[in-house]
Amino acid sequence: MSFERVAIIGLGLLGGSIGLAVREYLGEIETTGYDRDPATRTRAAARGLVGTVCETASEAVRGADLVIFCVPPGAMADAATEIAGTLPEGALVSDVGSCKQSVAEALATALPNNPVIPAHPVAGTENSGPDAGFATLFRNRWCIVTPPEQTNLVLLSELVTFWEALGANVEIMDARHHDLVLAVTSHLPHLIAYTIVGTASDLEEVTRSEVIKYSAGGFRDFTRIAASDPTMWRDVFLSNKDAVLEMLQRFTEDLTALQRAIRVGDGDALFAQFERTRAIRRSIIAEGQDDARPDFGRSDHDAG
Ligand SMILES: NC(=O)C1=CN([C@@H]2O[C@H](COP(=O)(O)OP(=O)(O)OC[C@H]3O[C@@H](n4cnc5c(N)ncnc54)[C@H](O)[C@@H]3O)[C@@H](O)[C@H]2O)C=CC1
Numbered sequence: 001m002s003f004e005r006v007a008i009i010g011l012g013l014l015g016g017s018i019g020l021a022v023r024e025y026l027g028e029i030e031t032t033g034y035d036r037d038p039a040t041r042t043r044a045a046a047r048g049l050v051g052t053v054c055e056t057a058s059e060a061v062r063g064a065d066l067v068i069f070c071v072p073p074g075a076m077a078d079a080a081t082e083i084a085g086t087l088p089e090g091a092l093v094s095d096v097g098s099c100k101q102s103v104a105e106a107l108a109t110a111l112p113n114n115p116v117i118p119a120h121p122v123a124g125t126e127n128s129g130p131d132a133g134f135a136t137l138f139r140n141r142w143c144i145v146t147p148p149e150q151t152n153l154v155l156l157s158e159l160v161t162f163w164e165a166l167g168a169n170v171e172i173m174d175a176r177h178h179d180l181v182l183a184v185t186s187h188l189p190h191l192i193a194y195t196i197v198g199t200a201s202d203l204e205e206v207t208r209s210e211v212i213k214y215s216a217g218g219f220r221d222f223t224r225i226a227a228s229d230p231t232m233w234r235d236v237f238l239s240n241k242d243a244v245l246e247m248l249q250r251f252t253e254d255l256t257a258l259q260r261a262i263r264v265g266d267g268d269a270l271f272a273q274f275e276r277t278r279a280i281r282r283s284i285i286a287e288g289q290d291d292a293r294p295d296f297g298r299s300d301h302d303a304g
């Protein structure tokens, strides 16, 4: 591994998991970390999320050859600006943000003299903070790397090797395409979950305790997603606005078609749609792309 010292800015779920995974799978790499929340720094030190928890971001990046920003998308610009004067020359800058165009732009603007190669490990849970991370988070998960044009190919391959060492399967993608794909596979599902859980709790004739008592599997799954971090998801929707609005438009049209099928009693239309989507789920399982970890989706990932 060519990186010798990795600095992690933001020691929540993603930053903590990277720190623990580096310790587990790349023990020869030194890790430093910083979080702007003092209580998070204390917990990060207690859990040993990184080798050294620093009191400032500048201290954390001193001597680093890879800096990974693991803060909410809307905080990337400020976090990067904070190290602009102290980032070592030539150090590779990367991140784990859920949207890539806006984050890539924020990092490149704040740190114009360093190479920037954004990345997005498509791996996470509804939990956040310094107690949520675990070393195996990235195992058998995709990590999408979105190198800007004219990226140094040696640096790119070093970043790919880093993520593969943490257990991820790496895919290289254009940032714009990433944002479109993730808008439909991740961002829209979260928006739907936030909506439906809110709708159920706002009902007047159905009490909240009935919603909890009779929540069958489907609704329970929505409540898990709807428990995801509000700051991060606010930022995702504001940062990936165009792609999310485009997918939301298509979704609304499809929903309206189903609404009409129900209203006019068109059982064939309903059946055809459900049959089609069941085949999609079954093909995902047949291709072995479903997460095979028995504990995936449970909220007690933290093995300590
Ligand atoms: N939660 C998830 O499942 C996934 C999240 N991501 C991305 O990872 C990033 C981090 O998300 P999580 O780890 O889940 O969030 P988190 O809330 O667990 O951790 C973020 C940390 O950043 C810190 N922070 C905020 N502003 C800062 C600043 N200016 N300087 C230093 N620290 C700062 C916060 O105090 C917090 O501890 C986000 O960009 C998100 O889009 C990517 C994949 C999955």
Ligand SMILES: O=C(O)C(=O)Cc1ccc(O)cc1
Pocket: 097, 098, 121, 122, 123, 124, 125, 126, 186, 225
């Ligand atoms: O918990 C879940 O089901 C997730 O979808 C986790 C997640 C959240 C954000 C990402 O950018 C990637 C993965």
